[in-house]
Amino acid sequence: MDLYEKIKELAASRKISIRQLEEKLNIANGTIRRWSKSNPSTGVISKVADYFHVSVDYLLGREELTSIKEPVDLADLVDDSKVDWDEWVSFDGKPLTDEVKTALKLILGKRLED
Incomplete structure (x- = not known):
């Protein structure tokens, strides 16, 4: 699974669209979709990882997801x-x-x- 697919899956688990994610993170519209064909900057990918409480290495396919660390309400x-x-x-x-x-x-x- 590539970077874009992982982000799409994480967004779906939070019941938000890629566009909504981009808006929340102040990323230009369509940027994340382009990541299926291009490489993002480390700063932007870090913002996405922080938002989903996963590591950058998970998003890049270097490690498996053991669990998503969600805040406790x-x-x-x-x-x-x-x-x-x-x-x-x-x-x-x-x-x-x-x-x-x-x-x-x-x-x-x-x-x-x-």
């Missing part, structure tokens, strides 16, 4: 339907007790409402 942490605390949250590599999970959810929920 604290509101999601208090919603059990969005986060599996047993799988995603630990302290010092150890699972949290039910009491600690409940206390953290209450604290986060109260702080988010303020």
Whole structure:
């Protein structure tokens, strides 16, 4: 998969078009589409990598994508339907007790409402 195809796939996963991506990153319209036939500057490709939370090496095909590092929305942490605390949250590599999970959810929920 070439650079343009990878970016197109990442954009689709975020439900945005290539044009919308270019607008968000202040890149001229049609620039990313041309990357299937030309090489971009390192500065512009870094902007794209940062936007998608992937490495430049991934975009260039030098490494595999292990995971996309998405920011964590604290509101999601208090919603059990969005986060599996047993799988995603630990302290010092150890699972949290039910009491600690409940206390953290209450604290986060109260702080988010303020």
